[in-house]
Each structure stands twice: as structure tokens, then as C-alpha cells.
Amino acid sequence: MPFPWSRSALKFSDLLRPAEAGLYCPPGDFYIDPVTPVARAVITHGHGDHARSGHGTVLATAETLAIMATRYGADFAATQEAAPYGAPVMRDGVSVTLRPAGHILGSAQCALTWKGMSIVVSGDYKRRRDPTCRQFEQVACDVFVSEATFGLPVFRHPPDNEEVEKLLISLRQFPERTHLVGAYALGKAQRLIVLLREAGYGETIYVHGAMTNLNALYESFGVALGPLASGTSDSGDKLPGKIVIAPPSAIADRWARRFADPLPVFASGWMRVRARARQRGIELPLILSDHGDWEELTTTISGIRPQELWVTHGNEDALLRWAQLNGIEAKALKLVGYEDEEA
Amino acid sequence: MRAFAHLLDRLSFTPGRNAKLVLLTDYLAHVPDPERGWAMASLTGDLSLDAAKPAMIRKAVEARVDPQLFSLSYDFVGDLAETVALIWDPKPGANAEPQLPEVVDTLRAASRREVPQLLERWLDALDADGRWALLKLLSGGLRVGVSARLAKQALAQLGNVPLADIEDLWHGQTPPYEDLFAWLSGRGEKPSADAPARFRPVMLAQALDAPGDFSKLNAAEYAAEWKWDGIRVQAVNEGGEKRLYSRTGDDIGKSFPDVLEALNFEGVLDGELLVLQTGSIASFGDLQQRLNRKTTDAALMRKFPVGIRAYDLLLEGDQDLRRLPFTDRRQRLEAFIARLNNPRIDLSPLQSFESWEELTALRAHPPEGDAQKAEGLMLKRRDSIYEAGRPKGPWFKWKRDPHLVDAVLMYAQRGHGKRSGFYSDYTFGVWRDEKDGSRSLTPVGKAYFGFTDEELTRLDKFVRDNTVERFGPVRSVRADQDFGLVLEIAFEGLLRSARHKSGVAMRFPRVHRIRWDKPSREADELVTLEKILDKELAGRGPKPETPL
Known part of the structure; x- marks a missing residue:
């Protein structure tokens, strides 16, 4: 901190604090991922609980702005400001820099610096390679604001290729059954498709109508998805032995009836826990998450070693305990309004 | 161990018998001796290691993990073996993954006192699925829904021989059954069925x-x-x-x-x-x-x-x-x-x-x-x-003709496989007089077959149109004196059951007829079942699901 004399006067909460609409930055007068409409917002990524419509000015990556326009229409905010990764934007003396978060296409961490203090709001993040988005960058800071969706030491996601292999093996074993894969429509679905392509699966992948626009958007940003077709058409083809990707809610409902003895698959970090898979009647759980596992969360925090760790949402108790054991000051912000798109 | 772990994992999530058979046969066709033999033995119950008690497993994990982190995790996961399998943080530089035959041989030669060390060494070398399979194997009872008969059927399918041949031979064979596999893959003679006092496969009707x-x-x-x-x-x-x-x-x-x-x-x-x-x-x-x-x-x-x-x-x-x-x-x-x-x-x-x-x-x-x-x-x-x-x-x-009772549909749950997306598992109840003189429905059983596909479509629509509440995959359906769907249920017998609120449990219940016409208040009363039960106890009694 370059101004030691001001230390007693300035607190981290002067730069960022939890408020009703979300995390608020008083000197810059903006919110990060607000859950209700505000005048000025910074959006970390396009998932519905973080990116809502109706704000005045929205600062985000070009990809996130495009995702919001696809979901809410081009007029989702009065003013849109695209910020490239790594380029600081000034907001009333507060410097705002978006850094890759590795969560989904366009996802960003929001790094704030002001009067010698730095706070990084990670948004949702993961560190492992994801062929559909820029890899996570670790950014030094005084306060690291982390999610804790998989903040329990039982969550160690296995390598992606092993999970994709499970699906390919099952297709060989059950060539007469439609493999109906539940995957979140934004991010997970496209990542799974690209991972399948990387594993050598060249056949047409069938997708639920809710994903068509987002798939096109990913392709427009250079993410090649290979041959896709609608899984919703009423052609009467029951698609035996094919992969059909649909939002998780669709795979166990009426929509699933059109297929050949569907084998329910679900791609989510929660599939690590057997009871979760069983409750949903999943026959083939794929442990594939866009959130960091315990290893990724603790590696990140150890690497940064912030003066303070703030935990936004998820299973914060275990992460707080871990921080205590590792001598890192930590607190839970208990923010409300953020759901978990993998559940 | 990896292939065995994946097999157990898939079997545990697969409800269908035929699908289980596919998984088993596929495993047997792709995994070499003697691993597949030991896997078979563990599934048929011919191999029971029973080497690790929960207390031992707990002790091993507590030496590795902060107790508070462990307890938060156990609360979340809800199963000890699974929590341990997931939370175990392998020491870097662990040895190569143990193979199933190595685990079996080593354990059979080991003394009780050596087991904790072996367990720890293997947990370090395996991945989460492998650790889960190892813990299941060591604590006895795989419980992945495979009967010995189903496992033998997979063998029959592997070698394209009649199941009866396998059953005839089975009692003369000892794990890991290398002679049997040699014969099934066309590399050897049919093993002899001669074993003193062996079992002869029975004839069924x-x-x-x-x-x-x-x-x-x-x-x-x-x-x-x-x-x-x-x-x-x-x-x-x-x-x-x-x-x-x-x-x-x-x-x-x-x-x-x-x-x-x-x-x-x-x-x-x-x-x-x-x-x-x-x-x-x-x-x-x-x-x-x-x-x-x-x-x-x-x-x-x-x-x-x-x-x-x-x-x-x-x-x-x-x-x-x-x-x-x-x-x-x-x-x-x-x-x-x-x-x-x-x-x-x-x-x-x-x-x-x-x-x-x-x-x-x-x-x-x-x-x-x-x-x-x-x-x-x-x-x-x-x-x-x-x-x-x-x-x-x-x-x-x-x-003898089954008993019949008119019951009211109370809850419905979504089915699997061909029935995914259909509410096809039905919990039904009969009327019971309450102390205050009113009548209420008490659940007496669950049935998921006995109806045609067309009836299922109609039942499913009824459930969706008359849902009162949802709990995960289960819906409660409107059922009261003035409204409700009456199902005529056939069943083979009744057992007294402390686990059921009604005090009775049905044997082999199925939907016999759907009484779209019958007013719900005219469905049967619990007294009717109690009378049947009294008779059962006096005379012909029901069989348990699995004798012995």
C-alpha cells in the first residue's frame, strides 16, 4: 500500500461492499453482477443470475454483451460498453480491469484498484483448460472475492477426457438407446460438444431448441461445434445411438419421450455425489463442471495469498475453515440471488 | 481395478436388468483373466473379503483430513465409504494402481493387523472411483443390484451357451474360474461339472x-x-x-x-x-x-x-x-x-x-x-x-387368485428407460377412520406395472392435471372424499410391517384395473386389509421378497 498514512482511514469496504442489489463500489458508483436493475453495472459473465436486463450502463466483455443481447434482446441496457481483457477502464477514479475467469465464453474477473488498494471479484471461475473460453488468469490483490460452489474437499473433478470417454463407451455399449445429456444451455453444452469433437466424435449432435441461438453465438466467436441438428424436430426419428443435448430440466420430462429408450446422462459437478445422480434418475453421471473444484479454489487462494478472502456464494463453511487452517483472514458475504446453474 | 470400478459405478446407476447384462458382458469380454474371474466372484458372492470395518476406514481418513472439514463433507455426501473415497487426498508419488487380483491375493495372505496399512497404500494409489470400489469390496457386499443369476447369465451370453450349462458347472468351479473362461472364449474344453454334492440347476414352471x-x-x-x-x-x-x-x-x-x-x-x-x-x-x-x-x-x-x-x-x-x-x-x-x-x-x-x-x-x-x-x-x-x-x-x-382391493392413487413418481418422462410408479392408499370421526387415506403400497402403454399415457395425464405438490421426482395427486382416481390393485399376500404407517405391506402388488368410473370415497378401507392379514397369519402366508 503506497499511502501508509491513509491506512487507518481507508478500509477495503470503502472500495467494495455487499449491498442489497449485489456488490457495490461506492467511489466508482457501480455494482458488480447486480440482481436488480441499477444505473451502472459491471457484468462478469452471461449466466442469467449474474447478467440481468434493465441496467443503465453495462460494462462487460464483448462476448458477454453478445450473450446478453441474445438472451434479452439488443436493448437489454441503455448503454453497453465493451472492455477487452486486460485493458483498464476508469470509473470516477476507480480502475476496472476485466481478466479471464475461464468459466464460460466471455467470462471475466473484475479487478478494481483505487488509492493503492486492489480487490479482485472472481465471478464464477475455473482453472482447468476449456476449449471454449480464455484460460483463467491469477491476479495479485489485497482482497480476493471468491465463489465456493464446490467448496468442499470431496469435490475434485476428474479429468474432462475421462468423463467424455464414459459417454463414448456407453454409446458403444448401448447403440439402440438415445443418450440424452442434460447440460446447462450456456457454456456447458458448447464445452461438452467441443470436448466430444476433440475425443474424435464426428457425428451429428442433436440439440434442444433452447440451445440453438447460443450455439450460433459461440460459433460466431470462433468456437467450432461441428455438425449439429435439432433434437426437437418431429421427424419421427427416435435417434437411437445418438447424442441429444438438452437443458437439465428437459431430460426427465415429456420432451424425453420422443427418443429411443433414452439413457439419461447429466453433465455437472454435482454428479460427483452419487445421491445427487440417483435423485434425478441419472444412469450415466458425467462429472463436468464450469466451476473450480476444491483443488482449484484452494490453489488460487494459496497462490494469491490475499490479505482477506471474501466468499460470495456456495459451500462457504468448508472454505472458511480451510482459510483459517492456512492463516488467511476470510469472511462470508452471504450474497443472495445467485443460483447454481449446474444444479 | 479401474475397469472393475467403472463396472460397479455403472451398475449402481443402471436400473434395467437388460442394461446391466450388457454392462456385465461387455466387461467380461474386455477384461483379462484373472481380474474378470475375481470380479465375477465378488458379484456372485463367492468372494467375500469382509476385511475393513467402518471404524477402521474412519480412523484412516481422520489421520489425513481435518475433522471439521471431514464432518462438513460427510454431512453433505451422507455415506461414509463415498465420503472417504472422495475426500482422500493421495500422497504424491504413490505406487502404481493395484489390480483387482493383487488386492485379493494380498488380502487373503495378510493378517488383520496388516490391513489398515494396505488400505492406506491402495487408497493412495487409486482414483476416486477406484477408492469407492475398493472400500465396497473390502467392507463386504457390493450392493449394485446384480444377483448371482444375472452374473451367470452374463457368462452364458459371453460364451453363447445356455444358462443351464453355466448353472450345471458352477458348483464345480472356484474363482477366478480360468477354466470356465477358457471354455467360454473357445480356448479350452468344457470344464467338468463333477463336484461332490454339487447343486443341480432346478426346473421351474x-x-x-x-x-x-x-x-x-x-x-x-x-x-x-x-x-x-x-x-x-x-x-x-x-x-x-x-x-x-x-x-x-x-x-x-x-x-x-x-x-x-x-x-x-x-x-x-x-x-x-x-x-x-x-x-x-x-x-x-x-x-x-x-x-x-x-x-x-x-x-x-x-x-x-x-x-x-x-x-x-x-x-x-x-x-x-x-x-x-x-x-x-x-x-x-x-x-x-x-x-x-x-x-x-x-x-x-x-x-x-x-x-x-x-x-x-x-x-x-x-x-x-x-x-x-x-x-x-x-x-x-x-x-x-x-x-x-x-x-x-x-x-x-x-x-390361487390374487387378492383384490380398490385403492386411491396418492403419489406418482417418474419412471426410467422407456418410461422416462412418464409418471409410472404409483403409491396408493385406502381409507382409515380417524379418532375424530373423519376418514383419511393411508398409503398401503406402490405399483409400477399392470397397465398398457395407452393406459400409462392416460394415467400420466391424470397425474399432471391433478398434481397438488411436487417433491423432486414425486408428485402428490389430489385424492380426497370427493375426488381421486381408484386403482384396483391385485396382490399375492400381506405382511405386517412396522415400517409402514398403515401397518401392512403388500406382496407383489400390481395395477389390475383402473376404475375411472369409481368415486374415490367408495374405495376400500384399511379394515378390509386387516381382515385379509388375519387370515394370512392363520393360514396361507406370504413369502418374503428374498428367502434367506
Whole structure:
């Protein structure tokens, strides 16, 4: 901190604090991922609980702005400001820099610096390679604001290729059954498709109508998805032995009836826990998450070693305990309004 | 270990029998000896390691993980072995993954005191799925929904041989069954079935569809006898080696030392295990006192003396009678039993009849005595040889008519596989009088078959249109005095159950008819079931789901 004399006067909460609409930055007068409409917002990524419509000015990556326009229409905010990764934007003396978060296409961490203090709001993040988005960058800071969706030491996601292999093996074993894969429509679905392509699966992948626009958007940003077709058409083809990707809610409902003895698959970090898979009647759980596992969360925090760790949402108790054991000051912000798109 | 772990993982999530068979056969085809043999043995129950108790597993993990983090995790996951498998943080530089045969060999040679160290070493070397499989294997009982019979069926499919061949051989084989696999993959001779006092696969009957079947069958060609309500057994004495097997080939002699001792013959008998008191049989409920016990004490054996009512004779001395026609076997059986003069072994008498009408009357009105406690009748073609499995035609079972009750649909749950997306599992209830004089529905059972696809579509729509509440995959459906769907439920019997609020549990319930027309308030009352139960306890009793 370059101004030691001001230390007693300035607190981290002067730069960022939890408020009703979300995390608020008083000197810059903006919110990060607000859950209700505000005048000025910074959006970390396009998932519905973080990116809502109706704000005045929205600062985000070009990809996130495009995702919001696809979901809410081009007029989702009065003013849109695209910020490239790594380029600081000034907001009333507060410097705002978006850094890759590795969560989904366009996802960003929001790094704030002001009067010698730095706070990084990670948004949702993961560190492992994801062929559909820029890899996570670790950014030094005084306060690291982390999610804790998989903040329990039982969550160690296995390598992606092993999970994709499970699906390919099952297709060989059950060539007469439609493999109906539940995957979140934004991010997970496209990542799974690209991972399948990387594993050598060249056949047409069938997708639920809710994903068509987002798939096109990913392709427009250079993410090649290979041959896709609608899984919703009423052609009467029951698609035996094919992969059909649909939002998780669709795979166990009426929509699933059109297929050949569907084998329910679900791609989510929660599939690590057997009871979760069983409750949903999943026959083939794929442990594939866009959130960091315990290893990724603790590696990140150890690497940064912030003066303070703030935990936004998820299973914060275990992460707080871990921080205590590792001598890192930590607190839970208990923010409300953020759901978990993998559940 | 990896392939075995993946097999267990998939099996545990796969409800369908055929799908399980695909997974098993695929595993056996792709995994080399001796791993596949040990895997088979663990699934059929021929291998039971039982080496690690929960306390040992707990101790191992507590040495590694902060107790608070462990307890938060255990709360979340809810299963000890699974939590340990997931939370275990392997030490870097662990050894190569152990293979299943290595685990088995090492454990068999190890002393109790060495087990904790071995466990730790293996947990370090395996991934999460491998650790889960190892912990299941070591704590005994895989519980992935595979019966020994299903596992044998996979072997039959692997080698494209009849299941009966596998069953015939099985008791002469020891894990890891390398000779058996060599034969199944065409690399070796068929292994010998000869093993002293081995199990001979039993012959089973098809269900009779009267009167449809009667129009095609000639009454003169069939013999009839009662179908006794105990446990089908095979009693063996070959050269002094005595064995008592269940119909699936499990050795159940330990539970019945009194019967085992009484096998004063040379040969193989097929019969029904029953509680026999001075020549007449007691209810199934009495027999139940002797089932599922690890030890049997003398008092219990005196109170519930068990014996065998013989149906058939497979071997007399060392002569195999199975290729002889039923009539010839029967003659020899009658002479055999008479010679034995054994109070614990009697004969299941044949019932003479001239026509199907006469037999129908007999079934509807069994005479006083044991016959009233029978489950129904057996029909055996007089020229039938003793064939393993359930051949079509020679033998029929003709059970008594099921009980019927009108119940009201209360909850529905989504099904699996071909029924995904359909609410196809139904919980139903009957009326009960409350203390305050009102009537309420109390659940008495769950049924998920007995209806056609068209009926299912209609039932599913009814559930969706009349949902009151949702709990995960379950919906509660409107059911009260003024509105509700009445299902006519057929079931085989009732058991008293402390686990169910109603106090009764049904055996083999299915939807018999859907009463779209019947007002819900006219459905049956709990009293009706209680009356059936009282009768059951007095006479013919229900069987448990899995005897022994």
C-alpha cells in the first residue's frame, strides 16, 4: 500500500461492499453482477443470475454483451460498453480491469484498484483448460472475492477426457438407446460438444431448441461445434445411438419421450455425489463442471495469498475453515440471488 | 481395478436388468483373466473379503483430513465409504494402481493387523472411483443390484451357451474360474461339472394362463400336485457329503442343521422346505422364524421343526434320473420316500383329476388340512424330463387368485428407460377412520406395472392435471372424499410391517384395473386389509421378497 498514512482511514469496504442489489463500489458508483436493475453495472459473465436486463450502463466483455443481447434482446441496457481483457477502464477514479475467469465464453474477473488498494471479484471461475473460453488468469490483490460452489474437499473433478470417454463407451455399449445429456444451455453444452469433437466424435449432435441461438453465438466467436441438428424436430426419428443435448430440466420430462429408450446422462459437478445422480434418475453421471473444484479454489487462494478472502456464494463453511487452517483472514458475504446453474 | 470400478459405478446407476447384462458382458469380454474371474466372484458372492470395518476406514481418513472439514463433507455426501473415497487426498508419488487380483491375493495372505496399512497404500494409489470400489469390496457386499443369476447369465451370453450349462458347472468351479473362461472364449474344453454334492440347476414352471391354456392342453397328459408355501430346496447326499441348496444354488445348510442331519439317503431330492409338525405343515410365518438367521439354537429348532416335502427325485444313489419322464421319476420317488421312513421327509401327494373343470374346482375349494395352506397347484406333464431353467410347456404353476382391493392413487413418481418422462410408479392408499370421526387415506403400497402403454399415457395425464405438490421426482395427486382416481390393485399376500404407517405391506402388488368410473370415497378401507392379514397369519402366508 503506497499511502501508509491513509491506512487507518481507508478500509477495503470503502472500495467494495455487499449491498442489497449485489456488490457495490461506492467511489466508482457501480455494482458488480447486480440482481436488480441499477444505473451502472459491471457484468462478469452471461449466466442469467449474474447478467440481468434493465441496467443503465453495462460494462462487460464483448462476448458477454453478445450473450446478453441474445438472451434479452439488443436493448437489454441503455448503454453497453465493451472492455477487452486486460485493458483498464476508469470509473470516477476507480480502475476496472476485466481478466479471464475461464468459466464460460466471455467470462471475466473484475479487478478494481483505487488509492493503492486492489480487490479482485472472481465471478464464477475455473482453472482447468476449456476449449471454449480464455484460460483463467491469477491476479495479485489485497482482497480476493471468491465463489465456493464446490467448496468442499470431496469435490475434485476428474479429468474432462475421462468423463467424455464414459459417454463414448456407453454409446458403444448401448447403440439402440438415445443418450440424452442434460447440460446447462450456456457454456456447458458448447464445452461438452467441443470436448466430444476433440475425443474424435464426428457425428451429428442433436440439440434442444433452447440451445440453438447460443450455439450460433459461440460459433460466431470462433468456437467450432461441428455438425449439429435439432433434437426437437418431429421427424419421427427416435435417434437411437445418438447424442441429444438438452437443458437439465428437459431430460426427465415429456420432451424425453420422443427418443429411443433414452439413457439419461447429466453433465455437472454435482454428479460427483452419487445421491445427487440417483435423485434425478441419472444412469450415466458425467462429472463436468464450469466451476473450480476444491483443488482449484484452494490453489488460487494459496497462490494469491490475499490479505482477506471474501466468499460470495456456495459451500462457504468448508472454505472458511480451510482459510483459517492456512492463516488467511476470510469472511462470508452471504450474497443472495445467485443460483447454481449446474444444479 | 479401474475397469472393475467403472463396472460397479455403472451398475449402481443402471436400473434395467437388460442394461446391466450388457454392462456385465461387455466387461467380461474386455477384461483379462484373472481380474474378470475375481470380479465375477465378488458379484456372485463367492468372494467375500469382509476385511475393513467402518471404524477402521474412519480412523484412516481422520489421520489425513481435518475433522471439521471431514464432518462438513460427510454431512453433505451422507455415506461414509463415498465420503472417504472422495475426500482422500493421495500422497504424491504413490505406487502404481493395484489390480483387482493383487488386492485379493494380498488380502487373503495378510493378517488383520496388516490391513489398515494396505488400505492406506491402495487408497493412495487409486482414483476416486477406484477408492469407492475398493472400500465396497473390502467392507463386504457390493450392493449394485446384480444377483448371482444375472452374473451367470452374463457368462452364458459371453460364451453363447445356455444358462443351464453355466448353472450345471458352477458348483464345480472356484474363482477366478480360468477354466470356465477358457471354455467360454473357445480356448479350452468344457470344464467338468463333477463336484461332490454339487447343486443341480432346478426346473421351474411357467405361470398358467387359464382358461386360455386349458383349451390347448390335454388334462390326461398332466399330473397335478399342490404348490406348497415354503422354500424350494434341493437336498443332496452324495457319498456322505450332505448339502441343502436354495433354488438359486445358495448353500443354506448352515441355517438348517436339523434338516441336514436328517438326510439319511444317497441321492438328490427336489422339494419344499416347510415347518412340519407331526406330518402337517405350519404357516409360512412359522418358517420365517427360521430364516435369515446366522445361528440356530436348539430351542428354535424344537419349536419350529423343519422338514422337506418331496416333489422329485433327481439322483437315486449315483444314478441320474433327470432324463427319465416324470411318471418314472415319480414312481421311484414314492418308493424312495417310503423306504426312508423319515419323519422329516415326506411326499407331496399327487391330486387325481379327470378334467380341467374338476381341477378348477379343487383349486377353488381345497380340502381341509394342509391343502388350504398351499399357494396353488402345480401341473407337470407326465412325460417331462427334468430340465434346468423354465422351459415352455412341461410344467405350469397355477397360483390361487390374487387378492383384490380398490385403492386411491396418492403419489406418482417418474419412471426410467422407456418410461422416462412418464409418471409410472404409483403409491396408493385406502381409507382409515380417524379418532375424530373423519376418514383419511393411508398409503398401503406402490405399483409400477399392470397397465398398457395407452393406459400409462392416460394415467400420466391424470397425474399432471391433478398434481397438488411436487417433491423432486414425486408428485402428490389430489385424492380426497370427493375426488381421486381408484386403482384396483391385485396382490399375492400381506405382511405386517412396522415400517409402514398403515401397518401392512403388500406382496407383489400390481395395477389390475383402473376404475375411472369409481368415486374415490367408495374405495376400500384399511379394515378390509386387516381382515385379509388375519387370515394370512392363520393360514396361507406370504413369502418374503428374498428367502434367506
